[in-house]
Amino acid sequence: MTTEDFNIWAASQKKLPRPPTDKELAAFREFLDAPPSDVWRHAKRIGAFYIKPFAHSRVDIFWFVLGDAVNNLTSQNDKLAGLVLKLQCLPDGKGVLGPEPWWSDLPYFNNFWSEWMQFQFDDLPMSSRDFEINRQANINRNAFLAKITANMGKVMVLDQRQRGGHTLKQALERTPISEAAILATEPWITYCADTIYDRSLQGGLMSYEHPHNGTNWGVQKGWSKARWQYWKKRFQEISTAKLSEEVRRLAKGCAERMDTVEKAKG
Template sequence: MVAITDDIFAPQLAILQDLFSDNVSAEQAAEYLASISLEDESDLEGGITSLWTLIFKCAYQYPEHHDKLVNVLVQLSKLPDAKTSNGEPILLYDMQVWKDLPMFGWQFRDEWNASVPAGPPDARQKAISRIINRDKFTARLMATKEPVFAYSWFALITLRDALETPVDQSSAGNLEALIPAAAAWISILGADIYQWNEGFDGALGKGGPLWKGQHGFCKERWQFWKERFGELATIEVETGDEVRTTARDTGRMMEEIEKSRSTRQISVTLIHRIDYLYKNKFTGDGCVWES
């Protein structure tokens, strides 16, 4: 695996380090990164792929800068359409550079192949950290509501793997990664996920061994996930107290999201009722009540 300090990343990494240090704005960083990535017209795909690889490496190594990485990606997607030196639009696999952030979604698919090795301990912990930061970063991208970051399927995969597989079919290492990763989706995007009613064709949205319901997102699946977080908070496996506490707190957070949504819906209904009464029961300048 190529290190983040490898010379291949040096020009782009320098820009990102300036971004992290607040020496450049996200808009400026996006312009600089775009220019560097398209310098070699004979290998435009390679330049852009290198940028995506570096951004993921930074997301893993510098989670405290996720917001800045998200912002620079948003700014990249808003840059004018890139063109070659002879004025031709740059398309990669029918995706426009930069609006469509071509191949960025493909990078996500590669990242979701990650797993936790049995050992040694330092490699195991590094893999756990990568998976958790991967999901935090992805959830924050989706929280921007930008159409280019349509990654709900990745949320489903993590929630399914964490919550829909019997404990005896998952290793402690995978649970140590997947429970906090699933919790990150609820923490960052839970109110949205609660409202999602999105299906997926074929096997894309199918459940794990414990879920036989609708493929995709639905209220019933949300309820099942909430119950599973509660169950996982009490399991006797070598996940550590912190993971069990995360599971318990996430289940409670889901309860609060439901209550908040119900309260909001009651408030909206009440406002509509007041509007109706005002329009239909009051007349004249003096607001006379009609009997």
């Protein structure tokens, strides 16, 4: 990241209604400038700013800063996902952060994402002045969540497959096709196709499924193998549609990846 890029981004953080302090922002800058191998060390430093009783916590400020970084700092996507994974592991009861497992359930993370991030880029009109910026931000956000989900292990608070399902619905169950929406699906298939298929086989309710959303899928709601297969078919159709080469190539790769997972798992 160049100094100029960071300075522009940092200046925008100071304009937030509840901005990060200079010390908080400095710690975040050191993290962004550091190599990926140092994520654990910086997670401990950043996390220490926010371990306080909930009544006095400023952790909501941190999520806003991190969310904006996800949107705008594309080159940092892997590290930002790594930071969240390391934060969740912080409270081991032995270090400077104290004995309480404060970060283990990522306080306010899911609430923040649902209220402020989840639906920010559901519709991206190409006529918008900021279309390209918003398109990249939407891809960044889905890549970030997919990487967290792919590395969650048994920590179910990190499971973001419901958000991935929403992204797939928005892209594959609506017409006309939005190329921007299709591009945002690729991380979910690349990193999480196997676990999304598992979730489809389990069935059950799917989040963010409301009558006003609009869908070509039909009346059957929730997760299902049939819906997975519908998504795969839509990728196959998109791979030969009159769309950009980038989108057609991506759709072809996603359909092939889904087919491989389905055959491997039966």
